[in-house]
Amino acid sequence: MSAQPSGGPDRKFAPPVLDSAVAAGSPLTLWLAVVLVVVLFSGGLFGYDQGVISGALTGIKSTFALSPLIVEVVTSWVTLGALLGALAGGELADGIGRKRTVLIAGALFTLGAAVQAFAPDTAVLVTGRLVIGAGVGVAAVAAPLYAAELAPASWRGRFVSAYQLAITIGIFLAYLVDGWLSSSADWRSMLGAAAIPGVLLFAVALVAPESPRWLMKMKRRDQAAAQLRKIAPAHDIDVELDSIAAALSVESRRASWGEVFHAEWRRPLMVGLGLAIFQQITGINAIIYYADQIFGAAGFATEASRTTVTTWAIGGVNVLATLIAIAFIDRLGRRKLLLAGLIGMAASLIVVGGAFQFIKVGAPSAASAGPSVAGVVTLFGLVAFIISFAFSLGPVVWTVINEIFPGRIRGRAVAICTAVNWGSAFLVSQFFLSLVNAIGSSATFLLFAAFSVVGWVWVYVYVPETKGQSLEQIQGIWKGLGK
Ligand code: BGC
Numbered sequence: 001m002s003a004q005p006s007g008g009p010d011r012k013f014a015p016p017v018l019d020s021a022v023a024a025g026s027p028l029t030l031w032l033a034v035v036l037v038v039v040l041f042s043g044g045l046f047g048y049d050q051g052v053i054s055g056a057l058t059g060i061k062s063t064f065a066l067s068p069l070i071v072e073v074v075t076s077w078v079t080l081g082a083l084l085g086a087l088a089g090g091e092l093a094d095g096i097g098r099k100r101t102v103l104i105a106g107a108l109f110t111l112g113a114a115v116q117a118f119a120p121d122t123a124v125l126v127t128g129r130l131v132i133g134a135g136v137g138v139a140a141v142a143a144p145l146y147a148a149e150l151a152p153a154s155w156r157g158r159f160v161s162a163y164q165l166a167i168t169i170g171i172f173l174a175y176l177v178d179g180w181l182s183s184s185a186d187w188r189s190m191l192g193a194a195a196i197p198g199v200l201l202f203a204v205a206l207v208a209p210e211s212p213r214w215l216m217k218m219k220r221r222d223q224a225a226a227q228l229r230k231i232a233p234a235h236d237i238d239v240e241l242d243s244i245a246a247a248l249s250v251e252s253r254r255a256s257w258g259e260v261f262h263a264e265w266r267r268p269l270m271v272g273l274g275l276a277i278f279q280q281i282t283g284i285n286a287i288i289y290y291a292d293q294i295f296g297a298a299g300f301a302t303e304a305s306r307t308t309v310t311t312w313a314i315g316g317v318n319v320l321a322t323l324i325a326i327a328f329i330d331r332l333g334r335r336k337l338l339l340a341g342l343i344g345m346a347a348s349l350i351v352v353g354g355a356f357q358f359i360k361v362g363a364p365s366a367a368s369a370g371p372s373v374a375g376v377v378t379l380f381g382l383v384a385f386i387i388s389f390a391f392s393l394g395p396v397v398w399t400v401i402n403e404i405f406p407g408r409i410r411g412r413a414v415a416i417c418t419a420v421n422w423g424s425a426f427l428v429s430q431f432f433l434s435l436v437n438a439i440g441s442s443a444t445f446l447l448f449a450a451f452s453v454v455g456w457v458w459v460y461v462y463v464p465e466t467k468g469q470s471l472e473q474i475q476g477i478w479k480g481l482g483k
Contacts, residue, residue: 028429047170055178081133
């Protein structure tokens, strides 16, 4: 339902767990900049590891002579690792702290990249994909949580949106690296390059501050005071720590896994899970992962032409359109962006599905004559799709998932939604090529279009507007809507 209450401070993206502890208008201190770097590297690595496979597949296929099923496994098992990593990430972040969890993510990124780069066979390569996927999943839960807890209120929205922007920049950089190395099809360097930012993330996280809120939860007030002094030197440390302690006592103990599924939270959980699923089953990662192959089928015959369109039309456009969302999400609201984006996604997917009716995959003329009219239409359709996704479902889904749950269940509920998002990404990337083989490219894109239409209706009916409301007001919406 479109609940549109007014008033209340604008909470933008994240769970305002430190609301009373952080004043508006804080300066960006050196330590906050360190936090931002951790967030940017986590998001960037997430994006790089998602995007890089698109250009690496050609080389991998020629080294290992892969069957279509193994191509799908190599592509998609990073998402399977991410699903498991997301579930573990919530537990780790609560158990050993936010900072150490990010350190683990950095270590997994580095290890996974090295295993992939030196893989002697497909089994080791797939293991490397799983390890790096686990890093992605752990980071996907820990980094936004870390950003949300360490950024002062006046910076929080920008910190969490910087995370999504970093994902798109990571994908873009992956495409660029793929492009540079495409002539030699050097897939080992493409995949191994992620070790460098992985080591950097680890190094920055080593010196980064721990979340004072987590330290308070662990009853380590002295350490919390030391960290807070670093992050917000101008603040009255004791007053802030007292208010964190007060917030923690109101939240009481953390809910168990079972309680997360209690009838009381059914409505927000349904909204979070639904958004997580629709973000994926409308096809974004089929395009991010298989862009190179889709453009190949659309008649972009040379490797160079494919990497150019993938890099700029998909990767570059994705970054730019994400900036649109950051500019408008708090002004227009979540619902408007979601509904407009889903219309754009459905329309552009219908165009792509229609164009593929006229594309004969593997036709001899395709290799010599370059893209046909239908191929160019496909290109424009995919660009329109990426724009529509990037200003709507891309950032808005993570925004809403992070703001709809009450503090007591937030960590676990966000972990569940993140895991379901990755599970859906896994299914799409695992079965995309099989689906194309079974029903054809045209019908596959039309199926994504149909999911976008269903998604539109679902958002219209179930997702309330949460723009400009405090978490308490958002909790009030659920009460007003009943179970
Ligand atoms: C999604 C990813 C996707 C990325 C594309 C994110 O919001 O969760 O699955 O690859 O956007 O920019």
